[in-house]
Amino acid sequence: MPKSISIISSVLLFFYFFLSSFQLTASEFQKSNPSFLGKFAQKIQQKPYQYETKYYTQTLDHFSFLDLPTFQQRYLISTDHWSGPKELGPVFLYCGNEGDIEWFASNTGFVWEIAPRFGAMVVFPEHRYYGKSMPFGSREKAYKDSASLAYLTAEQALADFAVLVTDLKRNLSAEACPVVLFGGSYGGMLAAWMRLKYPHIAIGALASSAPILQFENIVPPETFYDIVSNDFKRESVSCFDYIKNSWEAIEAEGKKADGLSHLTRTFHLCQKLNSTDDLSNWLSSAYSYLAMVDYPYPSEFLMPLPANPIKEVCKKIDDHPHEAGVLERIFSGVSIYYNYTGTVDCFDLGDDPHGMSGWDWQACTEMVMPMSSSKHNSMFPAYDYNYSSFQDQCYKDYAVKPRNRWITTEFGGHDLKTTLKAFGSNIIFSNGLLDPWSGGSVLQNVSETVIALITKLGAHHIDLRAATNEDPDWLLEQRTSEINVIKEWINIYYQEKMTVLSM
Ligand SMILES: *[C@@H]1O[C@H](CO)[C@@H](O)[C@H](O)[C@H]1NC(C)=O
Numbered sequence: 001m002p003k004s005i006s007i008i009s010s011v012l013l014f015f016y017f018f019l020s021s022f023q024l025t026a027s028e029f030q031k032s033n034p035s036f037l038g039k040f041a042q043k044i045q046q047k048p049y050q051y052e053t054k055y056y057t058q059t060l061d062h063f064s065f066l067d068l069p070t071f072q073q074r075y076l077i078s079t080d081h082w083s084g085p086k087e088l089g090p091v092f093l094y095c096g097n098e099g100d101i102e103w104f105a106s107n108t109g110f111v112w113e114i115a116p117r118f119g120a121m122v123v124f125p126e127h128r129y130y131g132k133s134m135p136f137g138s139r140e141k142a143y144k145d146s147a148s149l150a151y152l153t154a155e156q157a158l159a160d161f162a163v164l165v166t167d168l169k170r171n172l173s174a175e176a177c178p179v180v181l182f183g184g185s186y187g188g189m190l191a192a193w194m195r196l197k198y199p200h201i202a203i204g205a206l207a208s209s210a211p212i213l214q215f216e217n218i219v220p221p222e223t224f225y226d227i228v229s230n231d232f233k234r235e236s237v238s239c240f241d242y243i244k245n246s247w248e249a250i251e252a253e254g255k256k257a258d259g260l261s262h263l264t265r266t267f268h269l270c271q272k273l274n275s276t277d278d279l280s281n282w283l284s285s286a287y288s289y290l291a292m293v294d295y296p297y298p299s300e301f302l303m304p305l306p307a308n309p310i311k312e313v314c315k316k317i318d319d320h321p322h323e324a325g326v327l328e329r330i331f332s333g334v335s336i337y338y339n340y341t342g343t344v345d346c347f348d349l350g351d352d353p354h355g356m357s358g359w360d361w362q363a364c365t366e367m368v369m370p371m372s373s374s375k376h377n378s379m380f381p382a383y384d385y386n387y388s389s390f391q392d393q394c395y396k397d398y399a400v401k402p403r404n405r406w407i408t409t410e411f412g413g414h415d416l417k418t419t420l421k422a423f424g425s426n427i428i429f430s431n432g433l434l435d436p437w438s439g440g441s442v443l444q445n446v447s448e449t450v451i452a453l454i455t456k457l458g459a460h461h462i463d464l465r466a467a468t469n470e471d472p473d474w475l476l477e478q479r480t481s482e483i484n485v486i487k488e489w490i491n492i493y494y495q496e497k498m499t500v501l502s503m
């Protein structure tokens with residue numbers, strides 16, 4: 001049993017696992033889950049926001065002077081509402097994360113919606129090794145081995161953003177225009193870190209759902225799964241209990257003669273189950289993703305889902321005749337996540353969690369985030385994080401050894417409050433406490449200008465999503481606070497500039 005959680009934790013990082021498998025093997029994925037891909041493709045094609053797509057010739061290794069090939073970094077740009085260089089119109093820069101930048105652009109409505117009010121230009125640079133921004137000319141070559149993947153690091157990505165925006169501003173004679181950073185999830189981590197590393201390039205950062213403390217022992221390793229579990233428990237204690245008891249039931253069933261076939265039929269799987277761990281992983285992923293996208297209105301971020309999806313899942317799990325078995329209940333619950341549209345013929349577990357997806361590499365090098373599942377509070381199988389077995393797995397997969405202390409050495413994290421109070425400024429850490437990643441994020445005000453804006457009922461970077469008619473008051477308030485703080489950063493910057501000019 002324990003194995004299951006360890007496998008998830010390496011791939012679960014940021015909900016984009018589905019997205020990246022979609023990109024890598026679009027045709028395969030289409031076969032297995034047409035409804036999802038269909039919706040998705042439609043969304044991308046619709047291009048809800050207007051922008052130009054451009055490419056910038058980027059340095060492969062910012063930290064050596066080797067004569068290496070360059071690569072084409074994609075970026076999306078809109079200057080439609082920009083008030084221009086004379087007015088010192090701001091640049092809103094979204095720090096692209098681990099996926100296709102068009103997908104982030106279409107799911108970050110907040111930035112597009114507020115840009116006109118600020119007379120801001122909007123730029124979405126893509127993260128290297130994702131989407132169309134592939135070193136060495138193709139995804140296949142970029143992901144060939146540990147030597148070709150060596151340039152896939154957060155430091156290189158930040159340097160890409162810094163170099164790109166500096167060059168862009170120079171081209172537009174906009175050197176004096178202030179840059180404000182935005183980002184969600186890993187992109188939020190990048191936004192916060194970029195403000196700290198490049199304060200001369202960006203005047204502030206809105207880092208939404210950015211778990212910059214999910215490293216080493218800064219937060220307890222149980223945090224993530226405890227939050228997911230509490231999200232279910234708050235909807236229904238019996239639902240939590242059914243899920244908690246289901247792992248043993250699945251394992252027991254798997255041990256029976258013909259048990260794996262029975263599970264295959266019960267869960268409508270396309271292929272015969274080889275091990276109960278595969279099924280448990282698939283279920284665990286659904287619960288974790290549900291906690292991330294537990295939005296109060298219907299959404300199609302990861303999957304088409306109803307409003308308050310956890311409530312709906314628990315209704316399904318609870319709402320059976322008394323004598324119904326736990327497996328039957330679990331199946332109907334998880335179908336909300338994987339088959340809400342009712343158009344999936346059978347479920348394919350073959351999403352290959354150990355495939356060479358970019359985040360797996362990052363998790364095996366810098367982004368080492370320990371995660372355990374506690375025996376008592378968690379509804380997941382109990383599991384103690386084991387760093388040495390994690391290292392072994394990374395070595396097997398990529399022939400690399402993770403450096404679990406590097407992130408805090410490079411960016412800080414331990415005793416963050418004292419450090420940032422002394423030297424940091426102009427960062428908003430926004431979080432919703434339903435989001436399992438909020439546990440590893442900054443939830444306290446650090447200083448006057450490094451602040452935490454929290455909502456009790458928010459999920460994964462809901463504040464960055466486009467406005468809807470169903471937005472609750474707490475969300476409107478959070479966004480208003482963010483807008484006011486950003487306004488203040490810009491005003492102070494303008495005042496400083498004026499003073500300098502008039503001197
Ligand atoms: C700036 O202009 C140069 C010359 O036209 C071009 O090669 C480069 O890509 C531009 N930079 C950006 C960020 O677009």
Ligand SMILES: *[C@@H]1O[C@H](CO)[C@@H](O)[C@H](O)[C@H]1NC(C)=O
Binds near residue numbers: 272274278349350
């Ligand atoms: C089970 O194992 C076989 C052979 O290794 C493989 O082809 C098949 O895809 C596996 N089934 C699942 C559901 O992973």
Ligand SMILES: *[C@@H]1O[C@H](CO)[C@@H](O)[C@H](O)[C@H]1NC(C)=O
Binds near residue numbers: 267268335341342343
């Ligand atoms: C998906 O939902 C539809 C409609 O309820 C159902 O007919 C179909 O069997 C479901 N697919 C799976 C894989 O369970």
Ligand SMILES: *[C@@H]1O[C@H](CO)[C@@H](O)[C@H](O)[C@H]1NC(C)=O
Binds near residue numbers: 387389
């Ligand atoms: C951790 O994993 C290693 C194998 O990599 C194993 O030898 C060790 O016993 C495990 N430790 C615990 C506490 O389970």
Ligand SMILES: *[C@@H]1O[C@H](CO)[C@@H](O)[C@H](O)[C@H]1NC(C)=O
Binds near residue numbers: 443444451453454481
């Ligand atoms: C941080 O300070 C701001 C005011 O600057 C306040 O609105 C917010 O609620 C504070 N956050 C926390 C977590 O106390």
